Amino acid sequence: MPNYQWPSADKRKVIGKRMNRVDGPAKASGRAKYTYDTVRENMLYAHSVRCPHAHAKVTSIDTSAAEKLPGVAAVHVVNGSGKEIFWAGTDVVAVAAVDEPTARDAVRLIKVEYEQLPHLVLDFKEPDLAEAEKSEWYKVAEKATQGDPAAGFQQSEVVHEGHYGSPVITHCCLETHGSIAEWPDSDHMFLHISTQNVPGIGEQVANAIGMPAANVHVHQDHVGGGFGSKLGLDPWGVIVGQLSKKTGKPVKMMLDRKPELETAGCRPSAYARVKVGAKKDGTLLAWESYSWGSGGVGGGGSPPLPYVWKVPNQQKQHVNIVNNIGPARAWRAPNHPQACVLTMCPLDDLAAKLNMDTFDFVKKNIDLLDPRSKIYSEELDVADKLMGWKARWHPRGDKTRGPVKRGLGLALHTWGGRGHSSNCDLSIHPDGSVEVKMGTQDIGTGTRTSILQVAADTLGVAIDNIKLLIGDSDYPRDSASGGSSTIGGVSSATFRAAVDAREQLFAKVAPALNAQPADLEVADGKVRVASSPGRSLSWRDACSKLGAQTITTRGTNPDPDKGDLINSGVGGVQMADVSVDTETGIVKINKMVGVQDCGLVISPKQAESQVLGAMIMGVSYALYEEKVMDQTTGTMLNSNMDTYRLAGLGDVGELVVHLMSGPGYDERGVIGIGEPPTVSPGAAISNAVANAIGVRVPYLPLTPDRVLEALETAQTEGGRA
Amino acid sequence: MRAFEYTSPKEKQQAVGLLGRQWNDAEVLAGGSDLLGLMKDDIVHPKRLVNVKDMDELRGISFTPEHGLRIGSLETLIEISQDAQVKQHYPMLAHAAGDAASPQIRNVATIGGNMCQRPRCWWFRNGFGLLATGPDGKSLVPDGDNRYHAILGNEGPAYFVSPSTVAPVLIAYNASIRLFGPNGRRELPLQKFFVVPKTDGEREHDLRPNEIVTDIVVPAPPAGAKVAHYEVRQKEAFDWPYATASVLLQMSGGTVRWARVVLSHVAPVPWVSNEAAQALAGKSIFEQTADAAGQAAVANARSLGRNKHKITLARVAVKRAILQATQGGRA
Structure with missing residues (x-):
């Protein structure tokens, strides 16, 4: 039985090395083809009539x-007479035409009449609970209680209460949603689609159209951003399928920017009135929250409050x-960024009221961060060094002269990230070339590069020697890229396939080296006897011993018989250093530090790139983004x-990124990293602003109007006091 | 985008002949950075486009001390920002042209087009008309999210803000605009080119449907004038400002003899603040006098409900522009 454990640090030749993204040159040069770029022969273009009303009934259609x-x-x-429409921008009638302008002209010729119904699109105001329980616009969740909140607040010597929140934002994928459908024959559909879910989307479209899932073939080479909004079935995928079936020609429909922002996914808002209490020494005792938020007609789920902290006495209630x-969709770590704001900001305010550095407050209560207390504690120390937190931190309100104030803020986050179900077919050909086939997709996270690093490390060959095929539903079944689950799935499936293939190769080569298969190893493009490295064959010569027989193995995740390669549950700490112009309310980011645990790192550059991208996305939603x-x-x-900025x-x-790795981290196995680093920036930046200007700006994004209003309110209140 | 006829005349006379008597008959195409978006979004739908880019007489930047600066309407923002004469004699113009929009837009957007740019009011851009009219015929702005709307000259029915960041600079330099129409040439002070529409069918420029912008002319700035342009903008990358202020101060020793203060993004037109200019006259400049001028500039400002911050930001923009002008900071 071969060893199915990840190689130890000294044995890792390619895994853990700083390799460039293999698809980088194609993307940078424009050679990479996205669904948006794809053109099929005799292709038609689809466009749709979209309902201008937020809530309406279709009463008549004249096409x-x-x-x-x-x-x-x-x-x-798409939505015939009598159908109820629940948000503006919903597709009502779609048209396929020989070119885009004609499709748009046709759309303008379609007459649709609506009966308008009452609508609500705002969510900012705190709902009155008694009214909310009676109203159809609200869904009131049960009150949840742990410990004894009343006693907790009674024992608290310092109590803080405040409002916090973040608005609805969108995914704003740079490649908008869309697809191209065609029917090679009357029973089969071929779908090019911009998706995070090559293996699963075909079945969803098939169900909607009423055809066997097996008859849908899905292909995608590259996707220009999904962030959770391209996991499931869209009306547009069904529309092209139906129009293509009707016309017998390929039909393409990619959203314009406007419908993309209006209808192709949003992150629910989350607002709350939060009360927290602690002893004078900083011991956190009690939590109470009344939160609300909106994610469209389907609701948005409720933020996990209090976030990461096991506050002993707590009570919470949420109103959806x-x-x-437009409908809510998973947005990079669904509900976590909102929950982080609603937790880390009031706790930061509580620490300020206690005259404590938030860093010390977190350390004081580190046990409440179980089961990741140790990870957070170590990460805080690393972040402190990278940011110079302890050396530079000052109490609330930068006292230096001039309008520009500087401050520091921090936040913590967590995520699961266990690898999903994955299959990998790996072939070693007699000429030494290697082929890896997986029905996964690279959603920009560097999945291609990571798969190749695992295969190259395990087989001891150069990455250039491996042909990687992904992005097609005909390849071995994989899963959607969501929940930061891809890296765990594809790395372990690839590893198991490569180990098994290597074992089969050793069996064929051993006689030529006068050795037993178990005595062999691969290194530097050679197959050699481990105890006597001089006895070796080049990779190519070794593979030639296969004769005419290509080796093909299937690696699978999960596979309990073949090693424990992945894990779940990470912690991360982020710190922000900001400058705030108190005359204009403009917040500028000076520096951000992201310290992240993700177990064994397969491809450090890709992993760091995930954290960098997440922090940039975080700066965006902290300072600019809002669906108005x-x-x-x-x-x-x-x-x-x-x-939409x-x-x-x-x-x-x-932006500074540090991945926790080495002893204590590597042996946990591989864990996903795509989502967690997006969680903390909002709270960390908001806390840094509070530290700089001495008052809390309660709601994201931290735009000049909100910053100035917070300063003004503080001044008025200070004046009154 | 709706179908349209495309024409590409070589002569101005020909061009104005191709333009219509009413708006929506035809539109002038220069850089296209605003027009094409408006057409794609079906906000404007001309039956004909008159491409003016083939007319060489609309190009060129020239400067003489006697006549000042002449900029052909087809000069792009990037060309203006990099022109040696402009940089030397009109640093505030070079700064504003070089800081507008994004590099891609500056490379194609022309100065003539910049003057004729349509408002960014989000109701206008979503098809509710120039005056943002709701289903009941009332303006959507007062009760809606008016965080970016006007704080001055906002008695209605126009509540949008004039979008150009270059126009207020040119007005501070006392520029004029030259137009050409069927009756020949017309020249007017640039300040007068911007008008407030009273109905949805009007436009926000004193430009007839069959006229084209040919040149911008700017007198040589008075010797020793101090200038600065300050923009309150949240993002470094492409973003619309909350307010800008362009100031030109004619000094006499240590005090201001006279001043021109022009704000933008605060009113339906670039806003010449005589109040701020008066507050500066005869004063020497330090923080307090600069702030007093800022206060004077917004003394008549009025919040529509969600845009109170713009009053503060306009005031700060004026103060900072004045301080920068006198401290020899970034022009």
Whole structure:
């Protein structure tokens, strides 16, 4: 039985090495083809009539003029007369035409009448509980209690209460949602789709269209961002399937930016009134929260409060606002960033009220961070060194002269990240070339590079020697890339396949080296006798011993018989250093430090890149992002990237990443990292702003209006006192 | 985008002949950085586009001490920001042109187009018309999310803000704009080019549907004038400012003889603040006088409900521009 454990640090030649992303040159040069870039022969373009109302019933549809327009190939009613529409931008009728302009012309010729129904698109105001229980716009969750909250607050010598929150934001994928469907014959569909779910999306589309899942073939080479919004079935995938079936031609539909921002996913808002209590020495005793938020008609789930802290006495209640914005979708660590803001900000305020450095407050209560107390404690120390926290921290309110104030903030986060179900077919050909086939996808996280690093390390060959095929549903079944589950799944499946293939190769080669298979090892492109490295064959010569027989092995995750390679549950600490112009309310990021645990790191550059990207996304939602809705018309006002604002390179400051690795971390096995580092930036930046200016800006994003209002409120209150 | 006829005249006379008598008959295409987006979003739908980029007489930047600066309307923002004469004599213009929008846009956007840029009001851009009219015929702005809307000149029905960050600088330099139409040339002070529409069918420029912008002319700044342009903008990357202030101070010894203070993104037109100018006259500049001028600039400002911060930000922009002008900071 071969050894299915990850090689020890001294044996790792490619795993853990700082390798560049293999798809980097193709992406940087524009050679990488996304679904958006894909053009099929005789392809038609689809466009749709979208409902302008946030809540309405379709009363009549007249498509006759559109059907007569030259160039229109098919008209497909998505939501027919009598259907209720729950958010503005919902597709009502779709058209396929010979080119995009014709499709758009046809859309303008379609007459749809609606009966408007009452809508709600706002969510900011604290719902009155008694009213919420009676209203159809609210779903009130049960009150949850642990310990004795009343006693906890009674024993608390210092109590703080405040409002906090973050608004609805969108995913804003740079490649919008969309797909191309075609029918090679009347029974089979071929789908190019921008997705995080190559293995699963075909079945979902098949179910919606009413055809066997086995008859749908899905392909995708690259995806320009998903962040959780491209996991499941979209109306657009079904629309192209149906239009393509009707017309017998490939049909492409990619969303414009406006529908992308309006309808292709949002992160629920979360607001709360939070009360926290502690002893004078900082011992955290009690938590009480009344939270609310909106994720559209389906609701948005409730943030896990209090986040990461096992506060001994706690009571919480959440109200879901059921309103008519676009639907909520998983957004990179669903509900965690909101929960982090609603927890780490009040605790930071409590620490300030205790006259404690938040760093010391966390250390004082480190046991309440069970089971990751030790990890957080070690990460805090690393972050302190990288940020110079202890040397530079000052109590609330930078006392230096001038309008620009500087401050530090921190936050903690967690995530699961266990590897998903995965299959890998690995072949070693007699000419020495290696082929790896997996039905997974690289959603920009560096999955290709990581798979290749595992295969190259295990077989002792160069990455260039390995052909990697992913992004196709005909390849061995994998899972959706969600929940930070990909790296654990693909690395262990690849590793097991490579170990088994290596064993089979050793069996064929051993006689030529006058050795037993168990005596052999691979290293530096050679197969050799471990105890006598001089006795070796080049990789190519060794493979030639296969004769005409290619080795093909299947590696699978999970596979309890073949090693314990993955794990779940990470901790992370982030610190932010900001400057706030107190005259303009403008917040600038000077520096952010992200310290992250993710077990054994397969590809450090890709893992660090995940943390960097997460921090940049975090700066965006902390400072800029907000889905602005208009209650009168029910529409999204900033469905354009000049007013739906994302951070540019000049806005993110210096970003420093440290991955916890080595003894104590590596032996945990591989854990996903895509989501956790997105959790802390909002709270860390908000805390840094509070530290700089001496008052809390309660709600994200920290725009000038909110910062100035907080300063003004503090001044008025201070004046009164 | 709706179908349109595309024309590409070589002569101005030809161009104005191709333009229509009413808006929506035709639109002038120069850089296209605003127009094409408006057409794709079906906010404007001209039946004809008149491409003016083939007209060489609309190009060129020239400067003489007697006549000042002449910029052809087709000059791009990047060209203006990098022109040696502009940098030397009109540093505030070089700064504003070089800091507008994004590098991609500065490479194609022309100065003529920048003057004619349509408002960024998010109701206008979502198809509710220039005056942001709701289903009941009332303006959506007062009761809606007006965080970016006007704080000055906001009696209605126009509540949007003038979007150009370059126009206020040119107005501070006392620039004029030259137009060409069927009756020949027309020149007017740039300040007068910007008007407040009273109905949805009007536009926010004193430009007839069959006129084109040919040149911007800027007198040589008075000797020893001190200038600065300050923009309150949250992002370093492409972003719209909350407020900008452009100031030109004519000094007499240590005191201000006269001043021009022009704000933008605060009103439906670039806003010339006589109040701020008066507050500065005869004063020597330090923090307090600069702040007093800022206060004077917003003395008549009024919040629409969600845009109170803009009053503060406009005031700070004026103060900082004045201080930078006199401290020889970034122009």
